[in-house]
Structure formats: C-alpha cells, structure tokens
Amino acid sequence: MDFLVVERRLAPLTVESYGMDLRSFLAWAQENGAGEPSAWARTTVTARLGALRRQGKSDRTLRRHLSALRAFIRFLVREGAVEADFTADIVQSAAWRRLPKTLTDEEVDRLLAAPDENTLESRRDGAMLELLYATGMRVSELVQLRLGQVRLDAGFCLVHGKGEKTRLVPLGDVARKRVADYLAEVRPAFRRGRLSDYLFLTRRGGPMTRQAFWFRIKIWSHIAEIKCEVSPHMLRHSFATHLLRRGADLRALQALLGHADISTTEVYTQVDRDALRKMVDRFHPRG
The missing domain is CATH 1.10.443.10 (Intergrase catalytic core)
Structure with a gap:
C-alpha cells in the first residue's frame, strides 16, 4: 500500500479501506481463476463489481472498490505488470452516486x-x-x-x-x-x-x-x-x-x-x- 501513501498521498483511513478492498479482490480473483494481474481485463473488474452488488453491498462500497482497483491498476501499468489501464472507461452507474443535497x-x-x-x-x-x-x-x-x-x-x-x-x-x-x-x-x-x-x-x-x-x-x-x-x-x-x-x-x-x-x-x-x-x-x- 506504500504507493497509495507516497504517490497519491491518501489519508490513512482511505489507505486502510483500499487495502481491505484490494485484498478482497485478489482473493476473489484467485478463486475465479484470475490470480495473476496478466490475466485481468475490464470484464474482471466489472464481474467483481457485479458480484459485490449481488452480495447486497452498498453503492458507497461499490464506488470505493472501483476507486481502489483503478489506483492499483494504474500502479501496475507504471510497474509494467499490465499493459494498459482497462478501468479508465468503466463508468460508475448513476445509482452508485449518491447525489449531494444542496441549498438554493x-x-x-x-x-x-x-x-x-x-x-x-x-x-x-x-x-x-x-x-x-x-x-x-x-x-x-x-x-x-x-x-x-x-x-x-x-x-x-x-x-x-x-x-x-x-x-x-x-x-x-x-x-x-x-x-x-x-x-x-x-x-x-x-x-x-x-x-x-x-x-x-x-x-x-x-x-x-x-x-x-x-x-x-x-x-x-x-x-x-x-x-x-x-x-x-x-x-x-x-x-x-x-x-x-x-x-x-x-x-x-x-x-x-x-x-x-x-x-x-x-x-x-x-x-x-x-x-x-x-x-x-x-x-x-x-x-
């Protein structure tokens, strides 16, 4: 998780949450025959998000998981572990976004x-x-x-x-x-x-x-x-x-x-x- 602290300068609690999400993703990927980053693709991420949705996870959890995975994939691209960032065009569902309340x-x-x-x-x-x-x-x-x-x-x-x-x-x-x-x-x-x-x-x-x-x-x-x-x-x-x-x-x-x-x-x-x-x-x- 050092790359999150050093490069993205995220808050400690955010780093901790991202770490939990990534460990959960890695375990899920291993169970589904995609244990190595070279085997991952856009469909791997969308399948993971779909699995979380079926488990009844909240919209906020889905947003956080996607953010964590995006940060991790971008890091892997820089390290040469994967060829391209396949998360860039994954659009968050409007249902995931809790629209903020505003005043007139x-x-x-x-x-x-x-x-x-x-x-x-x-x-x-x-x-x-x-x-x-x-x-x-x-x-x-x-x-x-x-x-x-x-x-x-x-x-x-x-x-x-x-x-x-x-x-x-x-x-x-x-x-x-x-x-x-x-x-x-x-x-x-x-x-x-x-x-x-x-x-x-x-x-x-x-x-x-x-x-x-x-x-x-x-x-x-x-x-x-x-x-x-x-x-x-x-x-x-x-x-x-x-x-x-x-x-x-x-x-x-x-x-x-x-x-x-x-x-x-x-x-x-x-x-x-x-x-x-x-x-x-x-x-x-x-x-």
Whole structure:
C-alpha cells in the first residue's frame, strides 16, 4: 500500500479501506481463476463489481472498490505488470452516486444573513459560514485553520486537505470583510490572553470543533427557516453546484475542492442536470 501513501498521498483511513478492498479482490480473483494481474481485463473488474452488488453491498462500497482497483491498476501499468489501464472507461452507474443535497441561492442568502451582529458568537458564526461557502472547504478543514493560512490582504486561503494535500483558494470580498471583523473585534475577546494560533475560537478560548459548529449551524438554519436539515457539508455541495451553474470549469472546481479524482467532482454536473430536468418538467408545456 506504500504507493497509495507516497504517490497519491491518501489519508490513512482511505489507505486502510483500499487495502481491505484490494485484498478482497485478489482473493476473489484467485478463486475465479484470475490470480495473476496478466490475466485481468475490464470484464474482471466489472464481474467483481457485479458480484459485490449481488452480495447486497452498498453503492458507497461499490464506488470505493472501483476507486481502489483503478489506483492499483494504474500502479501496475507504471510497474509494467499490465499493459494498459482497462478501468479508465468503466463508468460508475448513476445509482452508485449518491447525489449531494444542496441549498438554493435564496436559502444560502438567508442562512448567511441569519447570524446577527448582536453577540460575539453570532459574528464568529457568520464569519465561519461565509468562509465555508466562499471556499467550499470541508468543515474539518475549516475548524483546523490557523491564523497564517488566511491572507486577507492577498485574498487567499491556504487549505490543508485530505492526505496532507494543500490548495490555495481565493476569497471573495464579503468573506474577507466578515473574517476581518471577526479577527479585529471577536477573536481578541475570545482569546482571553491565551496563546493560540487557531483561527476560530470558542468563548472559552479553545478551538472550535466540528461538533460545536454543526450545532451552531442548526440554530442558524432554523432561524433562516430552511425546511431541510442543513449540515456544514451542504454548503460545500452548494458552493460547487452554484459555481458549475454559472459556467465554472470542472478542472478548476476539482482544484478548489481538493478532489484527487475528477470523477468525484463530476457528480455535481449530475446535480445540475437534475435541477434542469425538474425545471423542464414543471414549466415546459409538453414536459
């Protein structure tokens, strides 16, 4: 599994999951007379995925197995163990892809406007929500931000993502303004003289946690009268979908989101197609 750690820089848990999937595949291939990589073909992989489906494995498991096999086959191609990557044209079934839930533009506006200026906590929460939607970062990346990672003067945020990968994400004017307000007036009051380089702090001076922010976002989504259950990750999904809808390049979006594989980013194109389909069904005279 060293190639996954060194070359693809995947997170430890992902490497562990891929390892389990590959060991399972190798055992299955051996049992089915295809123990050597030279005996593998596209049909070997599709047959394995079909066997997993018949076993009742979830869509998520199928996606992970395919990703693990793709990574392994590409490694074998580089090592000369197989001639070509026969997994490249294997398209994930639409049923395997759990389409992400997103907010509408109006719902995002209401959510970001919900934290008022009356309390220090609400001003901090407003900055966190604005930054989350402005960058599309994961909530784990948000709460781990250090002061040096946010450059308001340059208008960029340095995000440390999965697998120790770092990406540079631009900040819009609104996000910069709310974060600047938080840094100038809220964070000094929360720090209470303690030394901490975490960007977002609790009232007691400790770093914000994912669980605490999840609780806070539920409060603001209720105030914003958003009917569905809102999670921090929904803002990441909304960031991606709204950019694509306005013509953003898929490869650029992949870089902003920190996706290792563009197939992960492509799921957002399906979300937008579904929205268009619903619009046609609703408004077209022959829909």
